[in-house]
Amino acid sequence: KNQVEQSPQSLIILEGKNCTLQCNYTVSPFSNLRWYKQDTGRGPVSLTIMTFSENTKSNGRYTATLDADTKQSSLHITASQLSDSASYICVVSLLNAGNNRKLIWGLGTSLAVNP
Amino acid sequence: GAVVSQHPSRVICKSGTSVKIECRSLDFQATTMFWYRQFPKQSLMLMATSNEGSKATYEQGVEKDKFLINHASLTLSTLTVTSAHPEDSSFYICSARDLGRAETQYFGPGTRLLVL
Numbered sequence: 001k002n003q004v005e006q007s008p009q010s011l012i013i014l015e016g017k018n019c020t021l022q023c024n025y026t027v028s029p030f031s032n033l034r035w036y037k038q039d040t041g042r043g044p045v046s047l048t049i050m051t052f053s054e055n056t057k058s059n060g061r062y063t064a065t066l067d068a069d070t071k072q073s074s075l076h077i078t079a080s081q082l083s084d085s086a087s088y089i090c091v092v093s094l095l096n097a098g099n100n101r102k103l104i105w106g107l108g109t110s111l112a113v114n115p
Numbered sequence: 116g117a118v119v120s121q122h123p124s125r126v127i128c129k130s131g132t133s134v135k136i137e138c139r140s141l142d143f144q145a146t147t148m149f150w151y152r153q154f155p156k157q158s159l160m161l162m163a164t165s166n167e168g169s170k171a172t173y174e175q176g177v178e179k180d181k182f183l184i185n186h187a188s189l190t191l192s193t194l195t196v197t198s199a200h201p202e203d204s205s206f207y208i209c210s211a212r213d214l215g216r217a218e219t220q221y222f223g224p225g226t227r228l229l230v231l
Binding site: 036046105 | 158159160206208227
């Protein structure tokens with residue numbers, strides 16, 4: 001069964017601290033893995049997208065890693081800011097028949113950054 | 116980056132009425148648009164895939180006669196919730212795939228629907 005599991009479900013950290021969010025997936029055939037940030041009441045915003053051959057990708061203070069062998073990914077946030085408070089969603093794209101892609105969504109990690 | 120807009124941002128309606136939500140790609144052409152629904156503390160659930168000029172493809176369990184989708188141009192798709200009921204209250208989000216960058220989906224800001 002194609003699934004994406006994220007941990008922790010929620011996380012509270014102090015402003016300025018670093019944190020790492022985890023994503024495990026059982027999706028096949030794998031096409032790519034994406035991390036999105038979703039503010040409350042808003043649509044998701046793409047942070048990173050990685051293909052099978054990419055191990056790490058950075059976007060400012062966000063760094064995503066991918067281990068395609070163990071089917072794990074992480075999102076590391078450095079020097080957190082209050083505006084980082086949001087839900088972070090891991091999404092894995094699989095390749096359907098006919099070269100169509102389907103997105104498998106994780107439930108997200110709710111991050112709260114406190115002053 | 117590419118911008119996708121939705122209108123309205125929130126709507127309150129009476130049970131039994133129909134509600135139309137617009138999704139526009141503002142600075143790129145989108146041959147494919149997607150409609151999602153998200154309930155509180157849950158992940159986005161794909162409702163349907165909309166291709167410009169053709170009928171939408173609905174996910175299993177989504178009633179096509181209740182959720183009417185029209186994708187009349189490369190920059191506009193509409194979702195009409197017909198005869199809305201309180202259980203249709205949800206956060207509806209569209210996304211658009213850039214014609215020139217097939218892997219990238221840009222999401223709209225969402226529409227909060229409350230059916231009384």
